[in-house]
Amino acid sequence: MDNRDIIFALDIGTRVVVGIVGIENNGKFQVLAVEQMEHESRAMFDGQVHDIDKVANVVEKIKRRLEDSLNIKLTEVCIAAAGRSLKTQFARAEKNIDEEHEITVEDINNLELEALEIAQNSIISQSGVTRYHTVGYTVSNYYLNSFPITNLKGHKGREIAVEILATFLPYDVVEGLYAAVKKAGLEVSYITLEPIAAINVAIPPEIRMLNIALVDIGAGTSDIAISKEGNIIAYSMVPYAGDEITESIATHFLTDFNTAEKIKKSTKKEIKFKDVLNIEHKITKEEVMEIIAPQVKVLAQKICEEIIKYNGKSPSAVFLVGGSSNLPNLPEEIASILNLPINRVSVRDIKSVEILDYKGKTLKGPESITPIGIAYSAMINKKKDFIKVSIDNKTIKIFNIKNPTVMDALVAINYDSKNLIVQNGEDLVIKLNGQKVVIKGEEGTPPKIYVNGSLANLKTHINDGDKITIVKGQKGQDATITAGELLKQQKGKLIFVNDSKVDKNYVIKNGDEIVIKEDLTSFVVTVNGKEVELKGKEEYLFVDVFNFIDLKLDNNKVPEMKVNGRRASYTDILKPGDNIEIEI
Template sequence: MNDNLIFSLDIGTRVVVGLVGMPEDDKLKILAVEQMEHTDRVMFDGQIHDIEKVASVACKIKEKLEKKLGISLKNVSLAAAGRSLKTKIVRIEKSIDENYIIKDRDIDNLVLSALNTAKEEISHEGYSVKYHMVGYSISSFYLDGLPITNLKDHTGREISVEIIATFLPYDVVESLYSVARKADLNVTYLTLEPIAAIGVAIMPQIRMLNIALVDIGAGTSDIAISKDGNIIAYSMVPFAGDEVTETIQQHFLTDFDTAEKIKTTSKKEIKFKDVIGIEHKISRSDVLKIIDPVVKNLSKKICDEILKYNGKSPSAVFLVGGSSNLPNIAEEIAKNLSIQPERVSVRDASSITVVEYKGKKLKGPEYITPIGIAYSSMIDRKKDFITIYFNDEKLELLNVKEMTIMDVLLKTNFDSKKLIARPGKNLSFKLNGKNIVINGEVGTPAKILKNGIVSNLKSKVENGDKIVVVSGINGKDASITIKDLKDKYSASKITVNGSIVDDDYIVKNGDDVNIVDDEEEFFVYINGDKTTLKGKEQYIFIDIFNFIDFQIPKNKIPEMILNGRKASYTDVLKKGDKIEIIV
C-alpha cells in the first residue's frame, strides 16, 4: 500500500494543507486531509521567509496524517508558488533568401533563438539569480511582418516569431527542499501551483476553450490560461487576500489575526477589540464598504494580467484558492473583462470529478491546489529532477513538464546558431553586360542524436537519455577566378572593370567582367599566315619580328611590303594588315 501512497503538501502563505491519497481506477482516492495555519507570518506573498517555522507546521501535519492512517510517510509532492514566476514576451526576426523554401528545422531554430533571447533577458534582469524555464508558448508566427499560422513551405524575405516564456528562480525550489528535509521527507515530485490547480480545475477535454484560471491565495493571485488544447501562459499578481486583511487591520487598528477573522466571518454583526483594548461592534456591511476599493483594485490587477498574456478577454474565468470567496470579486472580474457574470465561476473542490473521498466532505476552492498537486503526482509519476547527458556532460534538470531536446538545449548555454548551417554568400557580377549570380554552398546541417538515433528538437527526452548535438557547418562563399572563367568559356583574354588582370584574380561582387572575343584581338597576316600580336596597345612594323621565327641571311636586307606598298620599320600597324617579307 505504501508504494502507491501519494502525500502532497500545499504550503500557502497562511495555511498548509496536507493530503494523502492513492490511485484507484484512474481516480485519486483521498484517504485523509489535514490543514493548519502558520503560527506567525512566516511567509509573504507566497515566499518562505522562516524555513524552521514552516517546517514545524509541515511536521505536525505529517504526524497527524501518520497517526490517523497508521502509516509512515517518507515521500512528499510539493508545488512552488506562482509569486516567483517571471514571464517574458519576446519577438525575433530573421532574414532569409527570398527564393528559399522554409523547412521545419528553420521554424524550430527560430523558436529556439527566441527562447534563448528570453533566457538572456531574464538572466540580465535577475543578474545573480539562477532561473529555470518552466514553460513557453508560441503567440504567433510572421512572414514579412504579417501574421501566419504555419511558416512551413512558404518563401519570403523575413520570418518572425513571438513567444511567451515563463521562468522560476532556483532559490524557490531550494527553500521547499529545505522544509521537506527538516520534516524528514524526500521530495519525489515538484510542480508549480498554477499547473497543479489547472490540472484538476480545467480538465484536458475543455482546454480547447479559452479559459483563465486564477488561484487567489493570501499572498499571490496565480494565473494560468488555456487555449486550443494547451496552457498558453502562466503569470501572477503579487496582490491577494492579505491586502484585504491589512486594509481591515489598518482601518480598525487590530492585529493581523483579528483582521483575518473580521474578513472571513459571515456574521451580520461583528465584535472585536483593537490593539489598544477598546471594544468595537460593527456590521458586515461596514466591512464590505471598507474593503470594496481593495477588491476592485485586486480585480483590475488580475484582469490586466489576463489581458496582457491572452491578448483579449477569455471565454470564461475559473476562480480557486481561499480568497476567491472575497465579496464581489467574481462580479468585478466579469465587469473588468466585459464578460457575462455567470462566466466567472468559483470552482469548488466538489466540482473535481477525478477525486473520490468518503470522509468529511472537502469544501471550498482552497482545496483545489492541494488536490491538484496530488493528482498531478499520480498522473505524472516522474521525478522532480531528471538526469540527462548532453554531449557527455551530466545535467540535473527540473522536470516540471514533458521535456524535449529543445528544453535540454535551453537549460545549457548551447548557442542556437550552431544548429543552423548557413549557406555561403552568393557572388554577383556582370559578365559581358549580363548579371551573373553564383550561389554559395548549402552547408552541412547540424545533427541531433538521442541515444544514438537521429532526432530533432521536438523529440521527447526521459531520465538517463544521452543527447549529442553535432554543430552544423556553414557553406563556403561562392568564388571564381579569372582562370576559372577562361577555362569555362575557352577565352584567351578577359578584362575586369576595363583592365587586364592576372589569372588568379578572384572576381568580387559588382565587378564588370568582359570576355574579349578572338575577333577583337590584334592580328595581322604575314606572308599569308594570321599572326596575333599581344602585350601592347599599339604596334609598329618592327614588332612583328617578336612574333615570327624568321631568319634573315647575312648581308641581305629583306624587302618589306605593307598592304602592297614598301614599308619601313616604324610604320604603324592596323589590325588585319597584310605584310610580306621577301628575302
C-alpha cells in the first residue's frame, strides 16, 4: 500500500479524540483502522486547544496505535476547526451616491467589502481577539434609498446599502490545532470546519440546495450550520448540550458525573447504580426519560431559537449529529417548536452515509459523522489548507476553506475599502439667485486590481502563489469657477457675493450666496432719433430722461410721451435700447 494514498483524519473534540485511517476505493472512503481516546484532563474548551502538550500526548498515542495496527508510518493528518469557535456577525454598510450615477458591479463589490470590514471590526471589539480568518459571508439584503431591492446594478439613487451575515475563525484556534499535531510529529495536509465536514457526509449533494439546519450536539455545546442554495449561510453555537442533561440526572439521583453519564447512555430497560452515599438504586429507562424531559425541552428550545435567529424562519429540515443527538424525544421537541413534520428532523448516523466503506463496530452512531466527514472532505478536495498570495509584494496566508477571492485577501490585511472607491473632485455648492446650484467636481480615475498581471476585481478567485497588485486611482480636480466665468454662463453684468459686489477675478467658494444682475447703471436709449446714454442709477424712470436731454417743457402743458410706440407716463421704467418719443 502506497503511503501517498493514505488519508489520516483526526477529530480533536472537547472530550474525545478520534483518529481514522483510510483510502479512496471507487469513490467511497474505505476505513482501514479507527482509534479513539478521551483526554486525560480538560485540555480542550469549546473546541479550542488550551493545553498543547496534553492534546499532543493523546494525538501521539492514537497515531502510534494506528501505525502499529497497519504497520505504516503516518506523517500527515487532516483536521477540522470546531464550529463552536466560529463567530457569525450581522453588518450593514451604507453609502451616499450621486443621483445621476448608474450603480456598477464595482460599486456593489466595494459596498460588500465595507460591510465585511464592519463585521470583522464588530467581532474584534466584542471579543478582544484581533486576528481572524474570513470563512465567508452571504448577502441578506440590498437597499436603494432605504427600500429593499433584489439587485442594485444599473439603478440610480441617493443612497445604497447592504446587509450581510459574515463568519470568522480566530487565528488562535487554527494555530493551537497546528501546534498540537506538530508536537505529535505530524504535519497538517488539509483543514476544514467541523460543520462543513459533517454536511459533506450527512447531507447528500442532491438536497444541499434546500434550506437545512445541521446541528452537532456534543457534550458542552450544540453547533449549528445552516445551508441554503448550496452554500452555508450561517454558523452558530448554543452553550447547552449533553452535559446539562447528565447534570440533571446527577442532581436528581445524587450521583457523580460519570455515573450519571452511564445512566444517560444506557439502553437497558432496567438500570442499576450506586449514588454518592453508596446506596444502590434500580430504575427503569422510562424513569430516566421522565427526569430528563424538561432539560431536553430546554435544549430543543435553545437550538430552535438560534436557528430562527440566523435563518429568519424555520428551515425545510433539521439534521442532528453528535453524541447527544440520541437524547430521547429531542427530534420530536425540535419538530414541534419549528412546526415541522417529525420526518423532517432526522438523526444521522453512519447507516445514512452512502460514501462509507466500513465493516467495523467502533464507528456507528451520530458521533461518528464528523470524523468520517473530515476524512471524506480531505479525500474529495485534495487541496492545500492554506494558500499564500502576495498583495503589492507583501505575502500573506489565507484559510482555504472555500474558493478564496481577492476580497478575502484584502480583508486578511485589513485593507481600507475606501481606497477602492473612485475619488471624484469635491463639488461646489452655492446659492445662485436664491436657488441651490451644484457645480460638479472632475471625475476621478478608478483604481485597478490585477491578479498575475491580468485585470481583475474583488470577486476574482485566487490560487496559491498568485500576485495581487492594486494600482491606486487618481482623484479628480475639485470644482472651481470664477465670478467672471459664472457671469458668462448666466449672461449677467453685475455679480454680488454674500451681498458684496465682486470683480470678475473673484474665485467662488463653497456656500457662497450669489446674485447676478444686469448692469443698469449705464445704458443707451434713443430719444427723438438720437442716442442718449443714461448714467448714475441702477434703475431709470421715463422722467429721468429729461435730465440727459436739452428740451424745454411748458409748465402748463404735459408733453406727449411714447416708449417703443406705446403711450408712456413719467413713472414708466426704461430698459436698454428703448425708443423714446417726446412731443411738446
